[in-house]
Amino acid sequence: MGKLERHATIADVAALAGVSVGTASKALNGRGSLREETRMRVREAARQLSFEANAGARSLHSGRTYTVGMITTDTIGRFSIPVLMGAEDALGAGEMSVFLCDGRDDPIREQYYVKTLLSRRVDGMIVTGRRTEARAPIGANLPVPVVYAFISSADPGDCSVVPDEAGGARKAVEHLLAVGRTRIAHITGPEHHNSARVRAAAATERLAEDGLSLVAPPLFGGWSEVWGRQAVGILLAGRTEFDAVFCGSDQIARGVCDALRAAGRRVPQDVALIGFDNWDVMTEACQPPLTSIDLDLEGLGRSAAQMLLAAINGSPSPGRHAHPCRLVVRESTVRESTTVPLP
Amino acid sequence: MGKLERHATIADVAALAGVSVGTASKALNGRGSLREETRMRVREAARQLSFEANAGARSLHSGRTYTVGMITTDTIGRFSIPVLMGAEDALGAGEMSVFLCDGRDDPIREQYYVKTLLSRRVDGMIVTGRRTEARAPIGANLPVPVVYAFISSADPGDCSVVPDEAGGARKAVEHLLAVGRTRIAHITGPEHHNSARVRAAAATERLAEDGLSLVAPPLFGGWSEVWGRQAVGILLAGRTEFDAVFCGSDQIARGVCDALRAAGRRVPQDVALIGFDNWDVMTEACQPPLTSIDLDLEGLGRSAAQMLLAAINGSPSPGRHAHPCRLVVRESTVRESTTVPLP
DNA sequence: GTGAAAGCGCTAACAA
DNA sequence: TTGTTAGCGCTTTCAC
Numbered sequence: 001m002g003k004l005e006r007h008a009t010i011a012d013v014a015a016l017a018g019v020s021v022g023t024a025s026k027a028l029n030g031r032g033s034l035r036e037e038t039r040m041r042v043r044e045a046a047r048q049l050s051f052e053a054n055a056g057a058r059s060l061h062s063g064r065t066y067t068v069g070m071i072t073t074d075t076i077g078r079f080s081i082p083v084l085m086g087a088e089d090a091l092g093a094g095e096m097s098v099f100l101c102d103g104r105d106d107p108i109r110e111q112y113y114v115k116t117l118l119s120r121r122v123d124g125m126i127v128t129g130r131r132t133e134a135r136a137p138i139g140a141n142l143p144v145p146v147v148y149a150f151i152s153s154a155d156p157g158d159c160s161v162v163p164d165e166a167g168g169a170r171k172a173v174e175h176l177l178a179v180g181r182t183r184i185a186h187i188t189g190p191e192h193h194n195s196a197r198v199r200a201a202a203a204t205e206r207l208a209e210d211g212l213s214l215v216a217p218p219l220f221g222g223w224s225e226v227w228g229r230q231a232v233g234i235l236l237a238g239r240t241e242f243d244a245v246f247c248g249s250d251q252i253a254r255g256v257c258d259a260l261r262a263a264g265r266r267v268p269q270d271v272a273l274i275g276f277d278n279w280d281v282m283t284e285a286c287q288p289p290l291t292s293i294d295l296d297l298e299g300l301g302r303s304a305a306q307m308l309l310a311a312i313n314g315s316p317s318p319g320r321h322a323h324p325c326r327l328v329v330r331e332s333t334v335r336e337s338t339t340v341p342l343p
Numbered sequence: 344m345g346k347l348e349r350h351a352t353i354a355d356v357a358a359l360a361g362v363s364v365g366t367a368s369k370a371l372n373g374r375g376s377l378r379e380e381t382r383m384r385v386r387e388a389a390r391q392l393s394f395e396a397n398a399g400a401r402s403l404h405s406g407r408t409y410t411v412g413m414i415t416t417d418t419i420g421r422f423s424i425p426v427l428m429g430a431e432d433a434l435g436a437g438e439m440s441v442f443l444c445d446g447r448d449d450p451i452r453e454q455y456y457v458k459t460l461l462s463r464r465v466d467g468m469i470v471t472g473r474r475t476e477a478r479a480p481i482g483a484n485l486p487v488p489v490v491y492a493f494i495s496s497a498d499p500g501d502c503s504v505v506p507d508e509a510g511g512a513r514k515a516v517e518h519l520l521a522v523g524r525t526r527i528a529h530i531t532g533p534e535h536h537n538s539a540r541v542r543a544a545a546a547t548e549r550l551a552e553d554g555l556s557l558v559a560p561p562l563f564g565g566w567s568e569v570w571g572r573q574a575v576g577i578l579l580a581g582r583t584e585f586d587a588v589f590c591g592s593d594q595i596a597r598g599v600c601d602a603l604r605a606a607g608r609r610v611p612q613d614v615a616l617i618g619f620d621n622w623d624v625m626t627e628a629c630q631p632p633l634t635s636i637d638l639d640l641e642g643l644g645r646s647a648a649q650m651l652l653a654a655i656n657g658s659p660s661p662g663r664h665a666h667p668c669r670l671v672v673r674e675s676t677v678r679e680s681t682t683v684p685l686p
Numbered sequence: 687g688t689g690a691a692a693g694c695g696c697t698a699a700c701a702a
Numbered sequence: 703t704t705g706t707t708a709g710c711g712c713t714t715t716c717a718c
Contacts, residue, residue, distance in 0.1 A: 364689090365690075365691090406694085
């Protein structure tokens with residue numbers, strides 16, 4: 001057979017089948033009315049030539065390309081991936097192909113990508129990023145719909161799908177209350193980070209609804225294990241007693257866990273511990289395994305993609321949509337894991 | 344202005360500028376010889392209409408789409424990402440757009456993507472995956488060049504760019520020897536995993552070159568921290584003395600580190616410790632920070648993309664290409680970090 | 687220096 | 703049932 005030199009065209013197929021291109025087109029797309037024998041003959045010719053219709057030429061008529069662009073505003077990372085995957089999954093099911101564009105925190109590069117995507121006549125775009133903060137819209141009066149996923153647009157009229165971080169923080173607190181803890185500390189990331197502020201505020205608020213408050217003001221620091229360990233030092237140096245720690249991330253929680261153990265406090269007997277993000281690497285390696293809040297990023301991405309598909313089909317969903325978080329219980333908050341191992 | 348209803352065509356631009364479409368085309372692409380005034384007038388009209396030439400229509404002539412497909416054979420994960428990013432980076436610089444296709448370990452899905460990409464007339468494809476093992480070629484006699492990155496093709500004639508894991512393992516051993524250790528243990532992932540076997544064999548071989556051997560047969564297990572901790576238990580239960588541990592991954596090394604500390608052995612004074620992958624999450628959280636081997640996946644992806652670009656331009660690089668690994672020294676092998684902090 | 691016309695690969699009217 | 707034709711948006715001869 002040898003390596004094919006060029007793609008077969010529908011003219012090649014028509015010639016081989018001994019019909020006109022119009023007939024070949026109908027046969028391959030199931031349009032018009034043709035003799036079954038003719039249809040088969042054309043199909044067979046197409047198969048023989050490994051014919052795949054040129055999508056570009058095709059979209060010249062339909063006006064649609066069945067492609068979408070995904071732009072990450074900052075470098076692709078641990079949070080963008082599941083979002084991208086969820087979106088890719090939902091779009092693939094919708095027969096859409098996805099252009100991946102890594103913005104790398106560079107607005108110039110980002111605008112370049114927007115132009116490129118428009119020249120490729122994508123049917124829509126998804127914009128995502130590493131942080132949940134609002135960002136400037138990627139463009140004004142774009143000729144195609146845009147959905148922001150994880151990150152949100154500063155324009156409230158734009159469609160944004162964001163994790164319900166406040167709801168997640170409330171679930172964390174409610175879980176700690178449900179297992180009988182009332183003296184709760186909160187250790188989290190840097191105060192300038194939107195997620196840290198939102199989660200801390202929501203936790204405080206939820207406690208207030210039960211007439212409680214954090215045993216100490218939230219400890220803002222970094223998102224790292226190192227900070228988790230340091231923060232425990234600070235907490236223990238103070239006189240405040242605590243029977244639970246709600247952490248702004250799993251990495252922090254892991255650091256907290258290690259430091260508590262080193263200080264002779266047992267988890268969960270003396271201190272119940274809950275993280276945020278439900279990152280398997282951390283929740284599994286933690287001793288004991290870590291209870292956490294799952295952002296369901298893949299579901300979020302899928303949901304964003306579905307909204308984009310709807311918008312492309314003329315039914316936009318303007319505004320900010322909060323995607324719910326899930327509580328995942330493990331042994332850092334309850335003695336025995338509630339999950340029953342499979343037999 | 345209001346939301347644009349449709350994309351402007353070159354006919355719109357020509358009409359607004361009061362010239363023919365042919366002239367407009369020349370003006371916008373810098374072809375032919377036109378009066379400077381005309382050129383400017385057309386450019387201005389294009390700007391006013393936010394005109395972006397339809398790439399699909401354009402490629403109808405050029406025969407090239409300036410797009411490539413990236414297919415991950417299995418789910419996109421920690422190893423595929425940097426490869427994808429490096430490739431996207433190199434391709435973007437080459438004015439190429441990238442179609443992202445997540446194979447999800449499903450051969451059916453994978454073949455579906457290959458067909459889709461061919462119908463979109465991509466100029467080439469990059470195939471990647473989570474493991475370094477060889478895999479069946481993605482297709483035979485494809486009309487466009489294919490480069491395998493990280494993963495490799497079972498067909499030795501295909502172009503594959505893979506990390507030089509054996510070289511990395513040798514560098515790890517050489518570093519341990521250089522810091523004066525000779526009684527080296529090796530703890531790594533499952534024996535059925537290609538990377539585990541290759542790294543263990545290379546380490547053994549390198550030691551043999553100096554008339555040495557591992558203090559015990561390689562301990563194969565899982566890639567997790569949990570296994571690292573368990574393995575230390577096994578090692579200590581045996582009578583064999585050791586002054587260094589070479590681990591098959593950073594997660595294992597981290598587990599080893601924690602367990603050694605718990606057992607009263609100091610790192611690096613009593614035991615020097617080196618990991619593999621140079622995963623920042625682990626190397627930084629480890630106490631002390633972990634020396635490791637970096638696969639330079641982003642560089643590998645970039646290199647693969649460049650080979651693809653070359654192949655598209657008629658200069659293929661058939662065969663298997665080993666991409667070198669880098670040693671990154673931190674405090675788990677030397678008392679004071681050799682990296683000088685910036686002032 | 688500019689316009690008219692053909693053609694890239696395909697689909698969809700309309701004829702035959 | 704099938705073939706012919708026009709046209710999607712663009713580039714590129716070739717006349718003028």
